[in-house]
Amino acid sequence: MTRWPLTYFPTLAIALVAVLPVGVLLMLASDNPQGFDARNLAVLGNTLLLMVFTAVGATFVGVALALLTTYVQLPWRRVWLILLAAPLAMPSYIGAFTFYAAFGPGGEIDNLLGLPTPAVGGLAGATVVMTLYTYPFVLLTTRASLSSLDANLVHAARTLGMSLVASLWRVVLPRVANGIAAGALLAALYALSDFGTPAIMGLDTFTRVIYVEYNAFGLSQAAMLSLQLLVIVGLVLFLESRVRGSRERPGRHLFLWPGRWQTALLLVATSPVFLLSILLPLSVFSLWLWREGMGDFELAYAWNSTYASLLAALVAVLLALPVAHAAIRGKAGRVMERVTYLGFGVPGIVMGTALVYVGLQLPFLYQTLGLLVLGYVLRFLPLAVGSIRATSENLDASLVNAARALGASPREAFQRITLPLTLRGIVAGAALVFLEAMRELPATLLLGPTDFETLATYLWRVYEAGYFGQAAVPGLLLVLISGLGLVLMFSGERWTLSKAKAPNPVADA
């Protein structure tokens, strides 16, 4: 038998810890005498409806915007793309919160402009908000498929007498169905796991009911519901793993040149998406800041968020290094790496429930910062692993060999070749984990030590207490942090774009 690579041992340990939450939930739920009842059925119905409606809504908005941003030569194309992808970086509870506060009788729009608007809530409200914050998944996956398609097929269809709309429908969309499906499933996954939006919109989905049960000390009932939710999440993840990207040979990029009126019309038709998802939260928070100032917000909340997230990022990167290495080394390593991905699929509220129980069994962990950081790490470790693995995989083994052949010792080769080339992935991974942890709400609510208020939990308390104006500062800070996440995301994309052949009409001509 060949010897195991050294990194397999820590990776195995990490993989075992990653399975821990599911094991704990199974144990907890087995204590529960109650099975599946009528209320449970209603919750299941709500959850599935929200999931399906969100996926459908995200598909409609996302595909239309993907066609627009990929093919149509609009002025400031890049700016539009970034603005339209921006909601991806924002946690949807920010949107749900401001929608809830802005619309309806007595809402901010009514107060300020005297315009009566219908209240946003329930299944319809949750679907609207969820769609606005998940369509970028579909936008980005569809865009990726679209930009690799060969434009000459559209040119052929059009010169054979088919109109533009018909050729997009019959020649383009069937070939990007996989890309669209991948994005729609990500949107569905988000809708399943999200806690803030259904909670604020008053829709009894699994995540909301789990929180209610947890508060009513029904931990085993919460575990039961968590397991049911995990089964659905597992099904969606399974479907997602079956969706393959398109394997078409990349060809010439399609360019559509709209006239002046068409450009204006397209921009006007697109703007509501941006207005509602980004501008509305910004305006509402700014209005509150102007009206009520800082409120009783304390800088300590922001520091708590930062401190816990920094710890999480540091730990995640340290753990991700051996996992990423093991994943490249062999099949067993890859399997263990896959196991650590489990946490990413576990909704925050479910992770919280499981770790609360762990804390109850292990008193030295209960109500400690350590438990919260463990929660963050288990959920977001895959972000760090993925980021580090991507850069290490690009690292050609022959580079190290070349350095060795030039007389460098293994240590020198690592310091001068491997480390500089993977540093980018390490930093990006740490930043991703940090930004996700800063915005995390449900696990923080459940696992945060007493009186350990973070930006997200403070926003939640403000919502529960109904003193909306107090949310100005944490709200704006969370938007700002989301903006940083967006910058990170797009600096990464530009990096990969500049490596691939950027579409350039002049060079193609």
Next chain:
Amino acid sequence: MLKVSHLSVKYGRTTVVHDLALSLHDDEILMLVGPTGCGKTTVLHALAGLVPIASGEISPGTWRATPEQHVPPEKRNVGMVFQDFALFPHLTVEQNIGFRLTDASQVDHWVNMLGLASLRHVKPGTLSGGQKQRVALARTLAHQPAFVLLDEPLSNLDAALKDDLRWEIRGALKAAGIPAIWVTHDQEEALSIGDRIGILRAGKLEQLDTPEVCYSQPANRFVARFLGEASFLDGQLDRETSRVSTALGDAPGFAVNGASGEVSILLRPDDLSLRASDPGNGVISWVRYEGSARLYAVQSDAGELIKVRCNHEIQVRPGERVDLCITTTHPLAVFAREPGTSATDTN
């Protein structure tokens, strides 16, 4: 008849096609050639309505497109054949060819004409490159376009296949009686297939004429170099007798753009002959064996590098001295001498 006048195309602020004019008769095949990035494909896209035009007019008679009045591609009744074939991968050969047709007679006609009968129900993915391009051609012609645009139709195919298919495509176009513009970067293809050739450089049409005229009487040095091997040699043109005298002998001359006095003449490799001779008037720089012939590059004592194609029976090695001599009897193109390029111009 397709008429194009004052056509310009811009991408953003970059002008890609400048003030292009051409017309196409009955079943004429016009070859559009030029180096990479010269705007060949953009011209086709503009004619097909796939990019907006900045100025000019395109009209085949049944419609008229201007910058103000865009005619969408599907309304132009234009046929297009692509370098990468652009067959619909989810449709069979037959469905591809009859994409927008209700009447199957055209499908049958072109399937038989191009020898595709055994492939009717096959998906394009399983076809070879040559078969794919036949299907693409059949699809285009079955839709009975007013004119056909071919965008480097042979450049993705093996050399062996190219030769047969280029004649097959030409034959099909002529049989259909449809005019065509055929873009290529292969000068040999352009010379042998085209009824006329247009040479494009940086979006401008440098010359538009029959292959014979473009080759033997190029409008400028760029055209001369683009269509085949070209060497330039200094000489004096006598306007009275229309003869040029050079270090390698006398020859009849044909003045381009009113060149006179001190000139450069264009020499094709077949315009000269060489024999081993010491001292002679030059030394062999390199030899390229081409099977039936050898191409020699000779560094003449006057300074120019001159290419000569000789029967394979003549064998001289690099470094050996030879005697070069102009042997052609047809008039050679004569250009005004470019400052700083004479004698040292070795291209």
